[in-house]
Amino acid sequence: MPQENDQQHYPHRKEKHEARRDFLKQSSAMMALALTPPLVIKAAQHDEAIAGIFEKMPVSMEINGKKIEVSVEPRVTLLDLLREQLNLTGTKKGCDHGQCGACTVHVNGHRINSCLTLAVMQEGKKITTIEGLANGEQLHPVQEAFIKHDGFQCGYCTPGQIMSAVACIREGHAGSPEEIREFMSGNICRCGAYDNIVHAITEVKQGGKTV
Ligand code: FES
Numbered sequence: 739m740p741q742e743n744d745q746q747h748y749p750h751r752k753e754k755h756e757a758r759r760d761f762l763k764q765s766s767a768m769m770a771l772a773l774t775p776p777l778v779i780k781a782a783q784h785d786e787a788i789a790g791i792f793e794k795m796p797v798s799m800e801i802n803g804k805k806i807e808v809s810v811e812p813r814v815t816l817l818d819l820l821r822e823q824l825n826l827t828g829t830k831k832g833c834d835h836g837q838c839g840a841c842t843v844h845v846n847g848h849r850i851n852s853c854l855t856l857a858v859m860q861e862g863k864k865i866t867t868i869e870g871l872a873n874g875e876q877l878h879p880v881q882e883a884f885i886k887h888d889g890f891q892c893g894y895c896t897p898g899q900i901m902s903a904v905a906c907i908r909e910g911h912a913g914s915p916e917e918i919r920e921f922m923s924g925n926i927c928r929c930g931a932y933d934n935i936v937h938a939i940t941e942v943k944q945g946g947k948t949v
Pocket residue numbers: 830831832833834835836837838839840841842851852853854
């Protein structure tokens with residue numbers, strides 16, 4: 739009889755055990771559901787934000803007189819757009835941190851460090867790079883003066899120096915060697931061609947040619 743009882747009761751105890759286990763499982767799941775939504779939402783928002791960084795956006799601008807329309811990720815700098823997407827590699831990447839001036843281009847006539855501005859911020863703007871300075875085969879007067887005065891050695895800083903020099907003269911900041919040095923101080927030359935750069939700029943300024 740006890741065996742019978744046991745047999746009779748065993749399934750019952752087992753059922754109870756299973757029911758209890760199921761209940762615990764369910765309540766844990768419910769607890770998890772109740773607790774995780776904010777985390778899940780946060781994670782989803784985070785993923786969305788990350789995805790937004792990589793989602794390309796259309797942007798149109800004029801580069802060296804040509805209208806272009808491109809799709810770029812919002813995190814892409816103007817410098818990287820020029821070099822990596824448009825193959826305009828004349829603009830150099832030195833520090834990529836706004837400290838050397840190698841990436842200088844003109845935006846709506848003003849010189850800027852293209853490593854410090856996003857491509858998507860250039861909507862509708864006019865960009866000039868070193869490739870757009872010459873008039874066909876005819877070099878720009880500042881380009882000619884740099885060659886004449888040996889304003890470079892390795893040449894890596896030269897596109898940025900020339901873009902800055904043109905702006906320096908246009909801005910009216912090339913009145914003396916001291917002023918030129920001051921207003922060209924954002925452009926670093928590791929080779930130390932500074933004296934010759936100043937001579938080149940001075941000659942163009944004094945020559946009175948339109949730059
Ligand atoms: S690369 Fe932009 S300032 Fe150096």
